[in-house]
Amino acid sequence: MSTAQQFKDLGNQAFKENKFEEAAKFYSQAIELNPNDHILYSNRSGAYASLSKYQEALTDAEKCIQLNPNFAKGYQRKGLALHYLGDFEKAVDTYQQGLAKDPNNSLLQEGLKAAQTELQGTQNNPFASALKNPNIIKLLGILQKDPRTSSFASDPTFMQLIGLMISQPQMASQFMQTDPRISSALSVILENPEAQSIFFSEFAGKVKKPEGEQKDHPQQQQSQKMEEEHPHPQPEQQHHTHSEQSSQKQHNQPPPKPQPQFEEWEIQKNLGNDEYKNKNFEKALQYYNAALQLNKDEALLYNNKAAVFIEQKLYDQALEVIDEGLKVLEVHSSFQKKAKLLARKAKVLSLQNKFDEAIQMYEKSLVEDHVQSVKDDLKKLQKMKQDVEAQNYINPQLGEEANTKGGDAFKAGKFPEAIQCYSDAIKRNPKEPKYYCNRATAYMKLMEFPNAVSDLEKCLQLDSKYVKAYVKKANCHFVMKEFHKAKNVYEKGLELDPNNLEMQQGLEKVRFSILQGGGSEEEQQQRAKRAMQDPEIQQILREPEVINLLNDMKEHPQDGLKAIKQNPSLAAKIEKLIEAGVLKTG
DSSP states (O other): OOOHHHHHHHHHHHHHTTOHHHHHHHHHHHHHHOTTOHHHHHHHHHHHHHTTOHHHHHHHHHHHHHHOTTOHHHHHHHHHHHHHTTOHHHHHHHHHHHHHHOTTOHHHHHHHHHHHHHHHHTTTOTHHHHTTSHHHHHHHHHHHHSTTTTTTTTOHHHHHHHHHHHHOGGGHHHHHHHOHHHHHHHHHHHHSHHHHHHIIIIITTTOOOOSSOOOOOGGGGSOOEEOOOOOOSSTTSOOOOOOOEEOSOOOOOOOOOOOOOOOHHHHHHHHHHHHHHTTOHHHHHHHHHHHHHHOTTOHHHHHHHHHHHHHTTOHHHHHHHHHHHHHHHHHSOOHHHHHHHHHHHHHHHHHTTOHHHHHHHHHHHHHHOOOHHHHHHHHHHHHHHHHHHHHHHOOHHHHHHHHHHHHHHHHTTOHHHHHHHHHHHHHHOTTOHHHHHHHHHHHHHTTOHHHHHHHHHHHHHHOTTOHHHHHHHHHHHHHTTOHHHHHHHHHHHHHHOTTOHHHHHHHHHHHHHHHHTSSSHHHHHHHHHHHTTOHHHHHHHHSHHHHHHHHHHHHOHHHHHHHHHHOHHHHHHHHHHHHHTSSOOO
């Protein structure tokens, strides 16, 4: 059967390993077996303090002192708990009582100094007295009754945070980010008229944070100590020696950094922002409305409210709210806030497909403040407008009518007019390949061969078996003396239609031109210059095997010819260079 000493030893070992929950349980088991051992209460107080359970730590420290009023360590435990519960006045008194028992105890001396420092700051920070206020007690009672907060409303650490938050409302937003219990409590407070009245009338906006930040408690800079008891051989005369066991955990609880003081409307706005992020739009709207009742001159509150209406797809209401905000700015001018409201209005108008008005609002916003994200949104909207207009313009029946008009203009030799008609046909039905082929034919009549090639490539993308497009495209390349391209297109076309006489004759003509060199010396130079701009030719000329071959042929032509015959891949590349006019034969 385990003894109190064994449980105590287990507790001390768990404490050394930073297992404070286990340590507290072992000390509790030891106390059940020996409820009159003051050291057990002292040790459990230290474990509770390490778990931030300061109320429990205080209770155990008081029991320790009750059992042994001369035990200085008990006063140090009690002082520490009181310090972190914010009762600095009692902490000072406790440390002084301890020093009366042990004047040279360094922990008590440092604790007293820290508590006195904090006590001096309570004139500017009423947190220490906040939890004693009857209104706060009533407020905590409301929280304890609400099912959303009843599970933690009695927790001492939570009560401490509530007290600090009420005395320093500017820290509310920070607490909500670090402790979800605070956010739940604020929701309950602001939904309950009595609680809300207490919160705002008694504390909010009345207290400023002290200029200096709290310093770490000096006892935090030393490890928590565990006492060991060594019983005297004679039970009736127990003498205790206390060897302190150092823990690994430093008991740090640094205060938050100073925040700018929030007014009541800002608290409401921040709560609305949190609800908006959580997609609780109705609650967000309630908070924004409450903020506006407190401050109707803050233009960005209208902007936030409009954002809620946008999420709810209530676009007309969003526009009304934005216009209210813009009216406010007529009196309280701010170009940055005006820019934000105008950008928000542009967003709403774009969602209503009112592209021209939206674009106008974006442009006005950029005049007020040149924000890159707004500039990007404007570009996206302009592109969207073009796409929508193009889609709305599509009408295959009208496209065919435009194509017919283009054919009539072409027959009459009115090629520019024909191009306009074919262009309209393409807009009406951009997936019809013959319109691109017809427009390419009109471009060819005007000697605009690059435009013709572009249209013919689009035609073949839509229909890779459009034989007539192969013929026309090859002819364009031939006229531009791009013989290597013309040869390639003719060959592809003949794969589809081997008996096509026009392509057969065209291919023979290309081959003959390649052998002849393609015109005068000046024409050949121009042809080679154009070929050098062709990405395919550039790639061939960059390949190492081609570079090495061309260098070898300058000094050993026969070896180069032999290499070409032995390497079909290399031969094809050299042939392509010859066809392009980059290399000459003979």
